[in-house]
Amino acid sequence: MARASDIERFWTYVVKGPSTDDCWIWVGAVGDDGYGRFWTAGDGTRQRTMRPQRFLYRHLTGVDLTPDVMLLHRCDVPLCVHVDVDRDASHVRIGGAGENQRDAARAGRQRNRHTTERFASLTRADRVARSRRLRDTVREHGWDPELMARAMSGADSGQDTLW
Template identity: 55%
Template sequence: MLISEQERFWSHVIKGPADNDCWLWVGAVSDDGYGRFWVQRGGKQRAVRPQRYSYELLTGLALPRDVLLLHDCDIPLCVHADIDLARSHVWEGDHRKNMLDREQKGRTVNGATAWRWRGLPRALRAERSRALRQTVLEHGWDPALMSAALSGTDPEHPRLF
């Protein structure tokens, strides 16, 4: 039995238990730490970002190529999109807005805020995304284990808070 493209997409998404939780992509992860979803368009197979697919599907808006989707949650695997920006984890932007968002959240190498994706090399960001995906697939929605995967720490290591 063939499943639809949308059914195939949603089979790779795990939603958190709370309404405002991330919806994590657990399919293919590219070498930059973001998801990858394969679709057929014009008789050709091509990869799309799952957050773009989700956004377009749930909002009904077709995004021009020059429009970026920025993550409010800063989790590259999150595909939680909604027409209501108060609930959506992704929102439309451009390169300038993305750089401002990055600076405001301290995700630059010179940023003052130490945060899980700040200044991470591409390969390490991909490694942490894959660790998050594996954690969710193996253990379900476990915030402590997910946090450890995102920060690259051993979940058994004692934490200060």
């Protein structure tokens, strides 16, 4: 089970959108794969690091995720940690390899309004850059849909005139 101190610290890195179906954006560390990183006390003898959505999923659902079990984002926002025990409300759910393609197709149809390009179609470097831009934006400005959309679209300062 997760330690209370880890859980408390976890939420200091999360910014929730105002609506119940909004994403919950991780504003802590971002790894070079574009996903968040959360360090926990683990078993007390050594630290563990994991993707924050996995930490919360385990905590809220009680499901022990083995390394081969993937979590899929229906919102296509890798930094989103919006886990709910209600499968329909959750942005993150367990998926197998076979479900990946179906999910990708679904995500394409139900594109998050902040998403202008499919995360999976980006290069690794672009994924990291996009996640860090989003993280920095939310960390600095809080939940601001316009700024978030800009961060996710890849528009840099040189393209500001387009907006």
